[in-house]
Amino acid sequence: MNDKSLHESAQHILKSALKAVDPYNLIFEQIKRKKNKLIFKSGYTVDLDKFQNVFLLGIGKGVAPMARAISKVLDDKLIAGDIIVKYEHGQSVDKIAVHEAGHPIPDENTLKSTSLVLNKLKKLSDTDLVFVLLTGGGSALFEKLPDTVYLKDLQVLNEILLGCGASIHEINCIRKHISDIKGGQLARHIYPAKIITLALSDVVGDDLSVIASGPTTPDESTFEEALSIIKKYKIENKIPCNILDILNDGFEGKTAETPKSNDAIFNSVINMVIGSNIISLKAAEEKAKKLGFNTLILTSMLQGEVKELSKVIEALIREIQQSNIPVEKPACLLIGGEPTVKVTGKGKGGRNQELALSVLNKNIEKPYLFLSCGTDGTDGPTDAAGAIITHATFQKAEILDLNAKEYLANNDAYNFFSPLRDLIKTGPTRTNVMDIMVALIP
Amino acid sequence: MNDKSLHESAQHILKSALKAVDPYNLIFEQIKRKKNKLIFKSGYTVDLDKFQNVFLLGIGKGVAPMARAISKVLDDKLIAGDIIVKYEHGQSVDKIAVHEAGHPIPDENTLKSTSLVLNKLKKLSDTDLVFVLLTGGGSALFEKLPDTVYLKDLQVLNEILLGCGASIHEINCIRKHISDIKGGQLARHIYPAKIITLALSDVVGDDLSVIASGPTTPDESTFEEALSIIKKYKIENKIPCNILDILNDGFEGKTAETPKSNDAIFNSVINMVIGSNIISLKAAEEKAKKLGFNTLILTSMLQGEVKELSKVIEALIREIQQSNIPVEKPACLLIGGEPTVKVTGKGKGGRNQELALSVLNKNIEKPYLFLSCGTDGTDGPTDAAGAIITHATFQKAEILDLNAKEYLANNDAYNFFSPLRDLIKTGPTRTNVMDIMVALIP
Numbered sequence: 039m040n041d042k043s044l045h046e047s048a049q050h051i052l053k054s055a056l057k058a059v060d061p062y063n064l065i066f067e068q069i070k071r072k073k074n075k076l077i078f079k080s081g082y083t084v085d086l087d088k089f090q091n092v093f094l095l096g097i098g099k100g101v102a103p104m105a106r107a108i109s110k111v112l113d114d115k116l117i118a119g120d121i122i123v124k125y126e127h128g129q130s131v132d133k134i135a136v137h138e139a140g141h142p143i144p145d146e147n148t149l150k151s152t153s154l155v156l157n158k159l160k161k162l163s164d165t166d167l168v169f170v171l172l173t174g175g176g177s178a179l180f181e182k183l184p185d186t187v188y189l190k191d192l193q194v195l196n197e198i199l200l201g202c203g204a205s206i207h208e209i210n211c212i213r214k215h216i217s218d219i220k221g222g223q224l225a226r227h228i229y230p231a232k233i234i235t236l237a238l239s240d241v242v243g244d245d246l247s248v249i250a251s252g253p254t255t256p257d258e259s260t261f262e263e264a265l266s267i268i269k270k271y272k273i274e275n276k277i278p279c280n281i282l283d284i285l286n287d288g289f290e291g292k293t294a295e296t297p298k299s300n301d302a303i304f305n306s307v308i309n310m311v312i313g314s315n316i317i318s319l320k321a322a323e324e325k326a327k328k329l330g331f332n333t334l335i336l337t338s339m340l341q342g343e344v345k346e347l348s349k350v351i352e353a354l355i356r357e358i359q360q361s362n363i364p365v366e367k368p369a370c371l372l373i374g375g376e377p378t379v380k381v382t383g384k385g386k387g388g389r390n391q392e393l394a395l396s397v398l399n400k401n402i403e404k405p406y407l408f409l410s411c412g413t414d415g416t417d418g419p420t421d422a423a424g425a426i427i428t429h430a431t432f433q434k435a436e437i438l439d440l441n442a443k444e445y446l447a448n449n450d451a452y453n454f455f456s457p458l459r460d461l462i463k464t465g466p467t468r469t470n471v472m473d474i475m476v477a478l479i480p
Numbered sequence: 481m482n483d484k485s486l487h488e489s490a491q492h493i494l495k496s497a498l499k500a501v502d503p504y505n506l507i508f509e510q511i512k513r514k515k516n517k518l519i520f521k522s523g524y525t526v527d528l529d530k531f532q533n534v535f536l537l538g539i540g541k542g543v544a545p546m547a548r549a550i551s552k553v554l555d556d557k558l559i560a561g562d563i564i565v566k567y568e569h570g571q572s573v574d575k576i577a578v579h580e581a582g583h584p585i586p587d588e589n590t591l592k593s594t595s596l597v598l599n600k601l602k603k604l605s606d607t608d609l610v611f612v613l614l615t616g617g618g619s620a621l622f623e624k625l626p627d628t629v630y631l632k633d634l635q636v637l638n639e640i641l642l643g644c645g646a647s648i649h650e651i652n653c654i655r656k657h658i659s660d661i662k663g664g665q666l667a668r669h670i671y672p673a674k675i676i677t678l679a680l681s682d683v684v685g686d687d688l689s690v691i692a693s694g695p696t697t698p699d700e701s702t703f704e705e706a707l708s709i710i711k712k713y714k715i716e717n718k719i720p721c722n723i724l725d726i727l728n729d730g731f732e733g734k735t736a737e738t739p740k741s742n743d744a745i746f747n748s749v750i751n752m753v754i755g756s757n758i759i760s761l762k763a764a765e766e767k768a769k770k771l772g773f774n775t776l777i778l779t780s781m782l783q784g785e786v787k788e789l790s791k792v793i794e795a796l797i798r799e800i801q802q803s804n805i806p807v808e809k810p811a812c813l814l815i816g817g818e819p820t821v822k823v824t825g826k827g828k829g830g831r832n833q834e835l836a837l838s839v840l841n842k843n844i845e846k847p848y849l850f851l852s853c854g855t856d857g858t859d860g861p862t863d864a865a866g867a868i869i870t871h872a873t874f875q876k877a878e879i880l881d882l883n884a885k886e887y888l889a890n891n892d893a894y895n896f897f898s899p900l901r902d903l904i905k906t907g908p909t910r911t912n913v914m915d916i917m918v919a920l921i922p
Binding site for chain 2: 242243316334335336337338339340341342343345346347349350352353354356357360361363364375
């Protein structure tokens, strides 16, 4: 198998992986309508006749196609709805107001759209039903802050949190405790209406209290934990004072904790994950098998620093090359999850591009292909989703006088791969189930 | 499967893994003697009648049992020999002088024994044959330094190198260039006699130029590289001046480079790896299958920081628990390699104990067992080889008021596991094929 056919195989596999987690398709796979009953794949049945009005609220980069699908399923039972999506991720949907806002950094439109939506929710009664659609990006796109905290403070906080090496769980714990809607608090606004939440998981382990900061899910984290995370990463002096004040006030019991699982508001809430990373990996596996590869899905829960993970990827590729372990050549190894990068340089890139560059830097001797790709089509603040490397990339780079080590040291993977044309560019995919990595060993 | 039977299974699997790489057995598996001919499994045949004298030189923690086996194979054809082993790793062998020296830090006995051995080699002729036996630890146990460099300098250098995060490849590059015997240079001393080197690999990828610093293997690394590694880890100001002088003199061509592959001395050298990590993993796999586990060997080449690798182990265990991927429960996942720890605390431990403690700290919810063990029976400067954890360890630790996070932060895994009786203590195994990790998910 030559370099070109390796590339072609990888493109086919990646395409299948992304298609399987298309949010529009996922809704139809999850819900069948029989007359006025909705029958969910997961076992629930909902009788629409029992509700006076059915509304929709979608939050996240991928909710536009989900809303279109739900609107089709509900047909005239749907009264109205709102979706809040990332800029350029909107699609017009019948009866639905589309709002666009900032991501990954929340902006004025985040606050405006949220405020508008929360006002509408005030009119709901206990005979109403709200479909809440959630995908990745929901944490930034939907936000109501305490009166003393300004958007600028939140932006500063997010930048610090994303840059300090904290896990998404830790970041969300803090976000929830300076928010009026995260960590189950949206359910307070919707109550007494009923809630059915359909979520596309962009988090390791598919924990509903984490996806989009779990707006309709009980939150077991506390103000105390939020403060301890800030200590752990030694960012006390970087975080705006008014945010620290909010957390300290909460810790001292001056403001309400996020709602816990015994809160009555959750009696009328059904939460479901309808799409996740493993679904994507399984579709990739099926395609790879059809292309003649022996396949192995390793995990959909990969986490850790890119620099160290690249050593694990190296170990796996070299062992397959050398001894056909853990899977025989021609082999396709599939991994999902969300690595992290501790940024120290000033270059341009994202975790997927940097992982590919780190693996390349190991200079594995025999033929292979490796790609890492964000399923949402965005990798860091770039227009690429990831990058793809093969055994031949090193030589190609030498011809163009690109020094992989130097670009890596400067966190500048984008500008390394761009002239090589080895960036993966999908455009917005409107889905988000974290990242997938594919290794092909011919 | 309860906690106790999980522990028992793990002990059986570990025992099989270690037995398979017993150096004594490995020699007999490699060499069959037919009259005066030695027939090697790898294809070589050596006619002993063609040599006037056959000698033996063994260097490394595990060479005593190898020497006993070779002595048995050669019988009266063996004239004499020397082995240099770690303290308490000696065993008396007929016709062989046993020397003990310091490991992992070389000491006075390292230099004395080496000097004595090199003096004997001066008398060799081109009708002589020397069996060189190598195992891990050989880098510290065998050393001849330039006149201007003292043992204390070498000890300082080694401590700096082992603590700075450099890979074993990088450490060895520097060691070779301040040595008169490493990096193929022992072959200069033995020449014109013939050499057959039998090595037990304790390095990722089983590279003969790295095992025991490759005393009989061409060395492609240079003085220039040695200097660039020192720059990379920013240790220029920590390393003794006389060592920097040696490297700079070499870089400027004032002293000889290590011998490269085109050097005539290597025409009379045969190098073979007879034991390695993957052999150990395969034996473990066989045992686990017999005990009823579905098995998967992931790689024998794992490298990277323990802190990040623990996240990968977590991802693998949780995925198996949740979705029987990549192997169905009851599952046994086997991994080999050599992780690294960047020590910042003042506690007692080793990379295997710390990896186990890091995985424990993830607080994986469902039952599992994980162990990490140095195959040489030594993990860091402790009397343990590694540690073993299960789902129940966390509760056990709480009862004894042991805070896993605090012990981890202080690199104090030994004192965490010691009261729990979860240290693995094998005593000296006289083998060394890096570390093995076993995860059982019932």
